[in-house]
Amino acid sequence: MKNFVRKIVRLLDAGESVALATVVDSSGSTPRSSGAKMAVRRDGKIEGTVGGGIVEAKACRCAAGLLERGGQSAVLSQMNLNSDLASGTDMICGGDLTLFMETVEPGSEAADCYQALDGLMRRGKRAVMFTALEDCSSDDDTVCVKGRSIGERIEDVPNTYGLDADLARDLFDRALAKGGAAEKVNGVHVFAEAFIPPAPLYLLGAGHVSRATAHIAATVNFRVVVIDDRADFANEERFPEADEVVVVDSFDKTFAGQEVDSEAYIVIFTRGHVHDKTTLDQALKTPACYVGMIGSKRKRDAIYEALLKEGVSQQDIDRTFSPIGLSIGAQTPEEIALSIISELVAVRAGVRDSVC
Numbered sequence: 001m002k003n004f005v006r007k008i009v010r011l012l013d014a015g016e017s018v019a020l021a022t023v024v025d026s027s028g029s030t031p032r033s034s035g036a037k038m039a040v041r042r043d044g045k046i047e048g049t050v051g052g053g054i055v056e057a058k059a060c061r062c063a064a065g066l067l068e069r070g071g072q073s074a075v076l077s078q079m080n081l082n083s084d085l086a087s088g089t090d091m092i093c094g095g096d097l098t099l100f101m102e103t104v105e106p107g108s109e110a111a112d113c114y115q116a117l118d119g120l121m122r123r124g125k126r127a128v129m130f131t132a133l134e135d136c137s138s139d140d141d142t143v144c145v146k147g148r149s150i151g152e153r154i155e156d157v158p159n160t161y162g163l164d165a166d167l168a169r170d171l172f173d174r175a176l177a178k179g180g181a182a183e184k185v186n187g188v189h190v191f192a193e194a195f196i197p198p199a200p201l202y203l204l205g206a207g208h209v210s211r212a213t214a215h216i217a218a219t220v221n222f223r224v225v226v227i228d229d230r231a232d233f234a235n236e237e238r239f240p241e242a243d244e245v246v247v248v249d250s251f252d253k254t255f256a257g258q259e260v261d262s263e264a265y266i267v268i269f270t271r272g273h274v275h276d277k278t279t280l281d282q283a284l285k286t287p288a289c290y291v292g293m294i295g296s297k298r299k300r301d302a303i304y305e306a307l308l309k310e311g312v313s314q315q316d317i318d319r320t321f322s323p324i325g326l327s328i329g330a331q332t333p334e335e336i337a338l339s340i341i342s343e344l345v346a347v348r349a350g351v352r353d354s355v356c
Helices: 002-013 053-069 109-122 165-178 208-219 273-283 297-309 333-348
Strands: 018-027 037-040 046-048 074-080 096-104 127-135 143-151 180-185 188-195 200-204 223-228 244-247 265-268 290-293
Touching (some): 002 018, 002 037, 018 180, 053 096, 096 109, 109 127, 109 188, 200 208, 208 223, 265 273, 265 333, 273 290
Parallel strands (some): 200 223, 223 244, 265 290
Antiparallel strands (some): 018 096, 037 046, 074 096, 180 188
């Protein structure tokens, strides 16, 4: 979802309107569950998915109509995916699905909300967005958007659109658990959808390998945080895909201001043995589920020996992945980055041991 939100924000910032499709509710056998999203552009290109097949085809047709109509149009469409509807397709479904379609224009309230969501996810903050809809006409599926509210906690949501406190909290919690949830109260449809940032990947050092690693990591859904003590290396121009680029005064305070939890991944490739040792010492004090350090076995062993003499336990040393990455014969920065990310994905998928 992080990459989807980022793409929407970039399109809107470039002045392009898009039609968004969101699965508001689903039951039975449906291709995607609540919270699934897709964006359709004027040229027909799509980002994301609401399940493919007949659902996506209908969404694309509706999106084209909304974009042609112009303005901030919206519809709420009920789809029954029984065997008759799905006949003649490759879909085997038998459930019900509610699809919310809307046009999002640059500068609109919706655009502002996605901008805010992008900022929250860059900082590793989860959020739930409440969207309130009213029926505009009894003749078709057209709805009017009453408004949107975003909060990291239910207490932070400024408007729950007529839901009592208990129901609002329940809706918030269900959205976090399932991706999305909906209620209808007094003729108002209230849809809550969760936006959860992916696991953070801290890249300590901003050299060539770090730059290549950041690029690949962003495409496979890590929240990338680059940390270095050199502003001419650690900057947004060199790391456009990174969620955060942090310049520290010294590697002695590598994680200052960061909340490194048990879902975090840390990769060390600073510019020298001294900085590698300093950052590894700090990384092993965190509950991160993955700590890796690039370099030769000789360098690794020298750093391990120094840390052991300073009181770091062998148990903590054994948490370190070094040499780092899967063995694929990597030589170039891009190949080395690929081997590192392959190992991280293997750990994330549970097919390679870690402390996660």
